[in-house]
Amino acid sequence: METLEVHSKDFLVKWVHAPDNCIIDWYVKPVKKSINFAIYRKSADSSESKENSESPVPRSGSGVSREEHTNGSGTADSVSSVNVAASKSHKTRSRSMSRSSSFSDNLEQSDLQLVKHYNKLIAGELVHGKYEVERGGTFAFIFDNSFSKTTMKKVLFSSKILFANPGSNEVYRRKMFASKKTSIHDLRSNGGGRTRQTPKYNGAEDDDDDTLHSVLLKKRRKVLQGYVKRYFLLNFKYGTLSYFRVNDNKLRGSMPVRHSIISANPKSREIIIDSGMEVWSLKALNNTDFQNWIDAFNKVKRSQCDFDQEHYDDDADISDAVHDLEGVAKELNTLKFKNDSPSDELLQKVSGISDDVEHALDKLRSAISSHNVNEAKSTYSNNDFHDAKEFNDTLSAGVVLLDRSGGKGSSLEDSDISDYGDDNEIISTNSSESDLGDFQDSRKKPVKAQSTTKSSHAQLYPLPHDPVKRDYDIPVSVSQPPSLLGFLRKNVGKDLSNIAMPVEMNEPLSFLQKYSEMFEYCDLIDNALQISSSDDCGEKILRIAAFAVSSLSCLRMKERNARKPFNPLLGETYELVREDFGIRYVSEKVCHKPAVFAIFAESKEWTFSFSPSPSQKFWGKNAEISIKGVCTLTIRDTGEVFTWTQPTTLLKNIIAGEKYSEPSAPITVKSSFGGGAVVEFDKSGMFSGRSEGLTIKAYDSNKNILPYSITGKWTESLTLKTDSTEKLIWTVGELLPNSSQKYGFTKFAGTLNKITPLEKDQIPPTDSRLRPDIRYYEQGNVESAEKTKLELEEAQRQRRKELEMKKEQYKPLFFTHVGGDTPDSGEWVYVNGDKSYWNRRKNNDWNDLPKLW
Known part of the structure; x- marks a missing residue:
């Protein structure tokens, strides 16, 4: 995938040329920041409308407006003169189109027709779409960053054309942009970098993938900022001109040369390209460069590279050759993959021949799908004045060369040229701080503008906080879990609860x-809240349901099914503050029998409460684990509440065999605004092993x-499917190195026992991080861990007896019970006010906490 960079308050157009009866197969992934995305089609009669219009009006965009394109005396240059000659009314209209023109204004004045608007694409999500094209044409993939005032966005993008293979139901792919042999890095190594000035022509004359590349000057978007050096690449096959920063491979812009109006002035070496959506003003560094680029543009303008489906029928010889080569390719694949014991030498030779055949097939298919490109010569008209109608009549033939009568534009001054900088604005050291967000962890979300609702009053001490360096690795386990069968045999007839x-x-x-x-994947909630409030396809609640199911993924490793967590002591607490996620979490064991844990987590946008009470039943060789309690997610701004319960899971093969867990009941997520989502888990067969789908x-x-849905595996990833796209919205967290010997932990789990500067001397003495038997056990001192664990449990029994003698019950400090007759019913609500957990933490007020160890 290539990297695109989209300026703040701007947009970028990626042009894709598609023939008849094909499929555009595309992928988009915003990097760290969200961006708006839509697909448009260039009108079929756009070229006619351009030729018949009185004067084409340059659009604002990553180039110049008509108002900017003047000479020093204030007189419009030859391009403006030509455009205005037939109709004075255009002068007023063009001057109104300043850089402040909105993105929607540009679209309205262009010849683009909306195909599909995908609205906001969430940062870090890979979106995959396929668009079926019956009638070929040029498509604009538009990345809109006009809503962002200061932040440049980076996007990964790729597209391919899928064709039906002649005489079969299979498809093959044609990669868009440059071929492997003409990649950006290869072109740079061939002399296309900063020091090269002469355009480099890459490829033979009849090669469909030939390119022209060199450094040109590009006028900045803002008035009076002059020109900047940029690296330009013209792909002859697709007629697309792209540009990059010098010595950088991130795409900054793309222009469909074949469908654009191109004007040029030999004296000033200036080239104006107007796609109807944006305008680029370029200057060649010398006359040789200028003529080479003009020749190249003329070649593209006059060539016929569009796909012709009838060519398959007309060229029987090529079709037969393709059919024969496909047969050879199938036989070679059979030798490669179905031979019982091929030697390394034979396999290497067969693989080499197979690659050659595939390469030949690609070349033949390419020959079928496009006509040869014919060389064209440029025509100069240095001193002729063109009336507007005459000017437009020549557009389809090639580049129109105009003369400038006077003005500063005939020479280049040092002050006009910059080797560095952004097309958007002059780089300032004061802007570096706001740009750092682009390089933070992909799950860190930008701080949203505070609304006038209650979310603006949410205080999340100790957040915000400077980034914290976290060590995730843990020591290798020095012990293996004992046989449960052996343990049960030793305790036949005894009360296992004691x-x-x-x-x-x-x-x-x-x-x-x-x-x-659970909150390793809280970005699923944040992403759900970015969906439009008018969502009527179900995307928001589907993403909330994905969060509900994501917590099961910690059970995907067999090592985590062979062990269980330590049972907290009554009054034990644990906090989690993640400044990179923007959340804080606090939990407390509020009841011992039955075991009940109270949880409260929150961010600027939402709160989450849960009072789980897990229980376990043995059924022969399996165990059924169920969890009482309702998960409640409340959205601060809107007051919408989502609720669900954790699914019952089965722990299988507890006596013998490989232990694994799988959910055995669906999850139902309900919204207080109406509607909901249901998670249905695939059923496993008797001999099929764990069910994951x-x-x-x-x-x-x-x-x-509703039309949208999600499919996937709770052990791997989840994909949101719409009517035309697939969005990879969740993947499991990365495991620790050598995870199988480290309890099957993810990197996130590996950080949970660490004490960082955020916690040091701040957390209460009841925090699980300070529990000595867990510490001994993690460090591999199993004997001390066992001894300390027994001592802590005995001390807990003594505290409970003392309360019973006083006819008192333990009263949790940070949660209070609301509703329900028993501790495992109703809800445990987080205590607010001066004595809340976070206020106590701020004041280091832990004097009345029980001494647990």
Whole structure:
């Protein structure tokens, strides 16, 4: 995928040329910041409209407006003179089109027709779409960053054309942009960098992928900022002119030369290119460069490279050759992959021949799909004045060369040229701070403008906070979990609830820490809230449902199914502050029997509460794990509330065999505004092993299925499917190196026991990070961990007996019970006010906490 850079308050157009009866297969991935995206089609009669219009009006964009394109005396140059000659009214209209013109204004005045608007694409998500083209044409993939005032956006993009293979149902791909042999890096190595001035012609005359490339001067977008050196690449096959910063491979802009109006002035070596959507003003560094570029543009303008479907029928010899080569390719693939024991030498030779055949096939297919490019010569008209109508009649024939009568434009001054800088604005050291956000962790979200609603009053001490360096690695486990069957045999007839499990059956985290793993994927919530409030396709609630299911992914590794977290002591707490995610989380064990944990997490945009009470039942060789409690997600701005319960899961093969977990019940997410989503897990067969697939469907308030859905695996990734695209909205977190010997932890889980500068001397003495038996166990001191664990559990029993003798019950400090007759019913609500957890933390007020160890 190539990297595109889109200026703030601007847009970038990526042009794709598609023949008849094909499919445009495209991928887009915004990097770290969201961007708006849409696909437009250039009108079929656009060339006619250009030729018949009285005068083409340059558009604002990454170039100059008509008002900017004047000489020193204030007289319009030859391009403006030509355009205005037939109709004075255009002068007023063009002057009104300054750089402040909105993106929508540019679209309205262009000859582009909307194909599909995808609205905002979420940062970090890979979006895949396919568009079926019946009638060929030129398509504009537009990346709109006009809503951002200061931040440049980076986007990864690729597109391919899919064709039906002659005589088969298969398709093959034709890659858009340059071929491998004419990549940007290759062109640079051939002399296309900063020091090269003469345009480099890459490829043979009859090569469909030949290119022309060199440095040209490009006028900045703002008035009086002069010109800047940029690296330009013209692809003859697709007629597309692209530009980059010198010695950089990030695309800054693209122009469809074949469908653009091109004017040029030999005296000033100036070239004006107007696509109807934007205007570029360029200057060649010398006369030789100027003539080479004019010749190249004329070649593109006069060539016929569009795909001709009938060519398949007319050229029987090529079609037969393709058919024969495909047969050879299939036989070679059979030798490569179905031979029982091929030697390395034979396999290498067969692979080489197979690659050669595939390359030949590509060349033949390319020959079928396009006509040869004929060389064209440029025509100069140095001193002729063209009337507007005569001027437009010549546009389709090639570049129109005009003369400038006087003015400063005939020479280049040093002050007009810059080797560095952005086309948008002069670089200032004061802007570096705002640009740092582009290079932070991909899950860090930009701070949104505070609204006038209650979200503007949300204080999240100790956030905001400077970035914290976190160590995620942990020591290798020195023990293996004991056989549960052996343990049960040793305790036949005994009450298992009163028997302490061996410490080797644990992982070095408490349940409070494990529940915090839910928020490894809290960006799913943030991304859901970026969906338009008028969403009627179900995308928002589908993303919330994806968050609901993402917490199951911590069970994907078999090592995590063979152990369990440490059971927290009554009154034990755990906090998690992630400045990179913009969240804070606090939890407390509020009841011992039954075990109940209270959780409260929040960000600037939402709050989350959950009071899980897990229980386990044995069924022969399997165990059923169910969790009481309702997950409640509240959106601050709108007051919308989403609720769901965690699914029942089955832990299989607990006696013998490889242990694994799988969900055995669906998840239903409901919205207080109406509607919901249902997560359905695939059912596993008797011998099929773990079931990992799932489908999420959204419903409106009348229980009608909405058009969007999600498919994927809770162990790998989830994809949002719309009517025309697929968005990869979630992937599992990265595992620790050598994870199988480190309890199957992800990198996120590996950080949960660390004490960073955010926690040092700040967290209460009841925090799980300070629990000594967990610390011993993580460090590999199993004997001390076992001994300390027994001591802590015995001390807890003594505290409970003392309360019973006083006829008192333990009262949690940071949560209060609301509703329900038993501790595992109703809801445990986070305590606000002066005695809240975060206010106590700010004041280091931990004096009345129980001494747990």
